[in-house]
Amino acid sequence: MFGRLTLDALPHSPITLGAAIGIAVGGIVVVALLTYFKRWKWLWREWLTSLDPKKIGVMYIIVAFLMLLRALSDAAMIRAQQAVFAADPNSPISPDMFQQVFSAHGTIMIFFVAMGVMFGAFNLIVPLQIGARDVAFPLLNSISFWLFVAGMVLINVSLGIGEFSPAGWLAYPPLSELAYSPGTGVDYWIWSLEISGVGSLLSGINFLITIFTMRRVGMALMKMPIFVWSVLTSSMLIAFTFPILTVSLTLLALDRTLGMHFFTADMGGNPMMYVNLIWAWGHPEVYILILPAFGAFSEIVPVFSRKRLFGYTSMVWALASIMLLSYTVWLHHFFTMGSGANVNAFFGITTMIIAIPTGVKVFNWMFTMFRGKVRFATPMLWFMGFVVTFTIGGVTGVLQAVPPIDFQIHNSLFLVAHFHNMIIGGVLFGAFAGFTYWFPKFAGFRLHEGLGKAAFWCWLIGFLLAFGPLYILGLMGAVRRMDHYDPSLGWQGLFIVAGVGVAVILLGVFFQVVQIGYSIWKRKELAVGPDPWDGRTLEWSTPKQIPEYNYATLDAVSTRDAFWAMKHSHHEKAEPKYEAISLPKNSGFGVYIAACAFVFGFAVIWHIWWLAAVSLVALIAASIASTQRQHTHRIIPADEVAETEAKLRGAHV
Amino acid sequence: MKKQRRKFWTPLRGTVIALLIIAAVAAAIAWYLQGKNVAVFNPQGTIASDEFNLIKFTLMLSAMVVIPVYIMLFAIAFRYRESNHEKKKVKYTPDAPDMRWLEVIWWAIPIMIIGLLAVVTWVSTHQLDPYRAIDSNVKPLRVQVVVLQWKWLFIYPDYHVASVNQLKLPAETPVNFAITADGPMSTFWIPNLGSQIYAMPGMTSQLSLMADHAGSYPGYNTNINGTGYSDMYFKAEALPTQQDFDQWAQSVTAKPDHKVLDWASYTELARPSRTRDVTYYGLKDDNLYTEVVNKFMEAKTPAVSTNEEGNK
Numbered sequence: 001m002f003g004r005l006t007l008d009a010l011p012h013s014p015i016t017l018g019a020a021i022g023i024a025v026g027g028i029v030v031v032a033l034l035t036y037f038k039r040w041k042w043l044w045r046e047w048l049t050s051l052d053p054k055k056i057g058v059m060y061i062i063v064a065f066l067m068l069l070r071a072l073s074d075a076a077m078i079r080a081q082q083a084v085f086a087a088d089p090n091s092p093i094s095p096d097m098f099q100q101v102f103s104a105h106g107t108i109m110i111f112f113v114a115m116g117v118m119f120g121a122f123n124l125i126v127p128l129q130i131g132a133r134d135v136a137f138p139l140l141n142s143i144s145f146w147l148f149v150a151g152m153v154l155i156n157v158s159l160g161i162g163e164f165s166p167a168g169w170l171a172y173p174p175l176s177e178l179a180y181s182p183g184t185g186v187d188y189w190i191w192s193l194e195i196s197g198v199g200s201l202l203s204g205i206n207f208l209i210t211i212f213t214m215r216r217v218g219m220a221l222m223k224m225p226i227f228v229w230s231v232l233t234s235s236m237l238i239a240f241t242f243p244i245l246t247v248s249l250t251l252l253a254l255d256r257t258l259g260m261h262f263f264t265a266d267m268g269g270n271p272m273m274y275v276n277l278i279w280a281w282g283h284p285e286v287y288i289l290i291l292p293a294f295g296a297f298s299e300i301v302p303v304f305s306r307k308r309l310f311g312y313t314s315m316v317w318a319l320a321s322i323m324l325l326s327y328t329v330w331l332h333h334f335f336t337m338g339s340g341a342n343v344n345a346f347f348g349i350t351t352m353i354i355a356i357p358t359g360v361k362v363f364n365w366m367f368t369m370f371r372g373k374v375r376f377a378t379p380m381l382w383f384m385g386f387v388v389t390f391t392i393g394g395v396t397g398v399l400q401a402v403p404p405i406d407f408q409i410h411n412s413l414f415l416v417a418h419f420h421n422m423i424i425g426g427v428l429f430g431a432f433a434g435f436t437y438w439f440p441k442f443a444g445f446r447l448h449e450g451l452g453k454a455a456f457w458c459w460l461i462g463f464l465l466a467f468g469p470l471y472i473l474g475l476m477g478a479v480r481r482m483d484h485y486d487p488s489l490g491w492q493g494l495f496i497v498a499g500v501g502v503a504v505i506l507l508g509v510f511f512q513v514v515q516i517g518y519s520i521w522k523r524k525e526l527a528v529g530p531d532p533w534d535g536r537t538l539e540w541s542t543p544k545q546i547p548e549y550n551y552a553t554l555d556a557v558s559t560r561d562a563f564w565a566m567k568h569s570h571h572e573k574a575e576p577k578y579e580a581i582s583l584p585k586n587s588g589f590g591v592y593i594a595a596c597a598f599v600f601g602f603a604v605i606w607h608i609w610w611l612a613a614v615s616l617v618a619l620i621a622a623s624i625a626s627t628q629r630q631h632t633h634r635i636i637p638a639d640e641v642a643e644t645e646a647k648l649r650g651a652h653v
Numbered sequence: 654m655k656k657q658r659r660k661f662w663t664p665l666r667g668t669v670i671a672l673l674i675i676a677a678v679a680a681a682i683a684w685y686l687q688g689k690n691v692a693v694f695n696p697q698g699t700i701a702s703d704e705f706n707l708i709k710f711t712l713m714l715s716a717m718v719v720i721p722v723y724i725m726l727f728a729i730a731f732r733y734r735e736s737n738h739e740k741k742k743v744k745y746t747p748d749a750p751d752m753r754w755l756e757v758i759w760w761a762i763p764i765m766i767i768g769l770l771a772v773v774t775w776v777s778t779h780q781l782d783p784y785r786a787i788d789s790n791v792k793p794l795r796v797q798v799v800v801l802q803w804k805w806l807f808i809y810p811d812y813h814v815a816s817v818n819q820l821k822l823p824a825e826t827p828v829n830f831a832i833t834a835d836g837p838m839s840t841f842w843i844p845n846l847g848s849q850i851y852a853m854p855g856m857t858s859q860l861s862l863m864a865d866h867a868g869s870y871p872g873y874n875t876n877i878n879g880t881g882y883s884d885m886y887f888k889a890e891a892l893p894t895q896q897d898f899d900q901w902a903q904s905v906t907a908k909p910d911h912k913v914l915d916w917a918s919y920t921e922l923a924r925p926s927r928t929r930d931v932t933y934y935g936l937k938d939d940n941l942y943t944e945v946v947n948k949f950m951e952a953k954t955p956a957v958s959t960n961e962e963g964n965k
Contacts, residue, residue: 095880168877174854175837175878265854266949271838272853305733307747311756336840337851338783338858345778349771356763362722363759369729371746373738376730387726395715402711402774404781407848408693408704411840411875472682475693477844479875482883489871490689 003607009162020160049586051138057123064116074105083499086484098483099166106169114289117431128539129225131216133550136209138584144203146594151196158188165189173263173271191601194249204238218556225537230295233323237284244281279330287326293430304380305372311364318357335403344403351401378452382433385460389425414474417467445526451515458508466501469494536564543648549581578641582633589626692844698864700847783860787827797942798832800839800852802925803881812902815934820889823898824867830860837878845870855949864891881927906935913937
């Protein structure tokens with residue numbers, strides 16, 4: 001009846017038990033509050049079933065932030081174990097649990113934090129920046145989001161029911177095969193990523209088509225805001241590489257569930273094939289994350305320098321060449337697998353070539369500041385922090401691109417420091433900069449500067465303290481994923497410094513939480529107009545409270561930095577003529593489909609075959625039904641638009 | 654208050670303070686590392702030395718870009734900050750057209766630097782190919798490595814001995830390793846001697862290393878292969894001369910009650926366990942390594958572990 005699911009699946013360790021109870025209690029409190037304040041209908045109508053990309057974007061960011069807290073606590077446990085309990089055989093974190101913790105940390109940070117923040121930004125910014133009212137496929141967008149949520153829930157369920165993967169964030173076989181990991185952990189990993197990965201793929205396709213087909217009249221490709229270019233390149237990578245992830249995971253699932261032998265050590269399976277496949281997705285994935293961060297900085301630097309972006313064309317070519325090159329470098333993740341010298345050298349060289357367009361971008365950002373008026377508001381501080389740290393990451397990246405150097409660094413903590421250098425210094429700093437920059441557009445008030453700066457300094461110093469020592473430890477021979485090490489090696493001091501660094505980062509996160517709370521509390525004092533930073537792109541032309549249709553009229557644009565041009569043109573604006581606007585109606589199909597997918601994933605993990613069959617049928621039925629909706633749009637009549645516009649624009653002009 | 658702060662932060666003071674902080678951090682690190690083995694920067698073998706030189710070269714090349722970037726970043730940020738515009742006449746060109754020649758420069762310089770590095774990469778990757786035997790007049794030692802859950806088995810087929818969790822090798826003699834795993838994918842790495850390479854079940858990877866001096870160098874597995882992974886720390890003992898090595902090999906089998914490695918005792922040894930004890934064996938089955946590699950070709954089940962077992 002319940003497959004492998006027995007009472008034994010409940011948590012054994014006090015830490016996981018505590019976390020599971022914490023999550024459960026938190027969930028019950030939320031449900032109770034919603035019921036007490038009778039907010040269920042409101043939640044369902046205004047948020048859960050909404051097809052408005054602005055609302056979907058906000059939900060992405062909220063989920064990503066919650067997951068950041070979860071994965072940070074994993075990080076803190078890793079650091080605590082290595083700094084304090086390394087020599088203690090009675091550590092509260094057993095080796096088995098340690099494996100699950102670092103696997104969860106990596107998986108959640110990449111798939112549910114970085115990807116979530118990124119898709120949140122896509123949803124919030126792209127339609128506005130291209131002057132559109134919506135994305136190309138609004139319902140698909142909602143389905144993508146809810147599949148992401150289903151994957152997220154599944155990965156967190158593993159805390160309370162069963163276990164998580166012990167095989168690292170990419171689950172290399174044969175360790176991830178049944179022979180060496182017979183538990184449910186790897187299955188949780190597979191199905192959580194399988195479900196959210198399909199969501200990511202659909203989302204990537206959606207934004208690709210949105211950008212290609214829904215730009216405002218006159219916005220040629222080379223007139224698009226640079227952030228849109230970054231999303232375009234990132235979406236291309238998603239569309240072409242996520243299928244590889246889906247297939248690799250499926251094959252691994254077939255091995256584990258149906259006893260096949262794609263990647264097993266014996267019976268003709270080939271684990272090296274998996275390593276190739278997963279990195280053929282995995283390396284572009286890194287650029288899927290970093291390109292939008294580059295895009296955000298390319299918006300922020302001109303605005304805060306009050307100067308147009310230097311070398312727009314170069315920037316576009318740099319993005320495009322990084323996108324193309326990122327498909328050609330995956331083998332640098334396993335130079336040590338014994339490929340011939342020709343192969344290794346080829347992939348080493350393609351890897352270091354990426355440093356060229358990336359370097360060009362840094363120079364162009366700097367020369368955007370050159371002869372500008374630079375305001376060092378928080379987003380700009382994140383930019384400075386990004387250049388300083390990312391450059392270090394670039395150097396250590398080029399080092400590892402040389403195969404013989406990689407032979408001495410691979411899988412050591414040097415590597416760990418390098419990719420955190422790129423993902424914290426690049427992706428996260430970019431996300432924080434973009435968050436601070438775009439926050440007032442959606443909230444109507446800006447975030448408190450002082451607390452933002454405090455958070456920035458904590459993150460920067462914490463980052464240097466946490467990862468500087470790891471570089472040195474790597475050179476001393478410390479390898480990744482150790483739950484303990486021989487005390488005679490003399491590593492503990494550096495691990496303690498790294499632990500202090502994580503504590504400082506946590507303080508930064510604390511400041512960020514306080515910053516948001518305090519800013520909401522003081523929102524009257526921090527209130528700003530619709531264009532608080534003297535913006536250049538279309539999103540800043542919307543009224544203070546963005547109407548659900550984004551733009552009442554779709555006037556043609558003629559230049560890059562369209563809003564900047566509008567503000568500086570001397571033409572009198574003609575009285576706008578409003579027309580009826582058609583917007584997609586709400587739909588619950590995102591929730592239904594994702595719920596079926598979640599149940600299916602859970603049933604397969606626990607081998608509850610009848611439930612798997614039922615949920616699969618339901619999943620297919622719901623998907624078909626979602627395509628058969630009638631009356632998908634509602635019409636906002638012209639006079640209602642005029643009324644709304646008068647109210648929104650009249651209030652503050 | 655604000656004015657005073659502005660006066661304090663002159664570019665010169667800023668630079669000096671930044672350099673002082675960097676120097677202090679560097680001094681603290683140097684003090685901490687005193688007497689410790691920073692293995693990658695402390696090469697004790699030919700391969701490791703070549704790789705260390707390559708690191709130094711690449712770092713220097715990178716510094717040619719990074720140092721100007723840092724200087725320009727802070728110089729531009731400082732000069733064109735908003736408050737500076739209020740105080741003195743600083744150029745402000747909000748709609749400046751792109752300067753093509755500048756862009757040509759920063760496409761060209763990185764292309765040249767990476768071009769140079771690419772040539773060096775091509776040559777060094779071939780030179781330091783782990784499969785390439787080290788050039789030497791000395792007859793190389795053959796060692797077969799089997800990475801187990803969670804032990805190291807070193808077989809010396811020409812000497813008919815084997816050791817667990819300790820590698821013996823003569824200094825100044827190239828060692829040609831054949832490496833496999835009887836368990837999940839693992840890695841064999843002795844950073845003081847150079848290059849790591851994966852050990853994979855059913856396959857053989859090759860690696861050639863040579864220790865320049867006698868000494869004891871730590872070795873690691875760098876790829877997670879289960880709960881006992883962190884215990885896979887061993888010592889590579891480089892003996893001063895070939896004679897010393899011969900003596901050691903003879904001493905293993907000299908004892909009448911020495912342990913014997915054949916398929917039966919191997920199967921016992923291969924069972925997952927966490928131990929760092931060093932054991933020596935006389936090798937009874939000369940084909941053992943090949944059999945271990947081939948066992949994955951047949952329908953035999955591999956040494957199975959579960960996490961529960963690992964915790965014991």
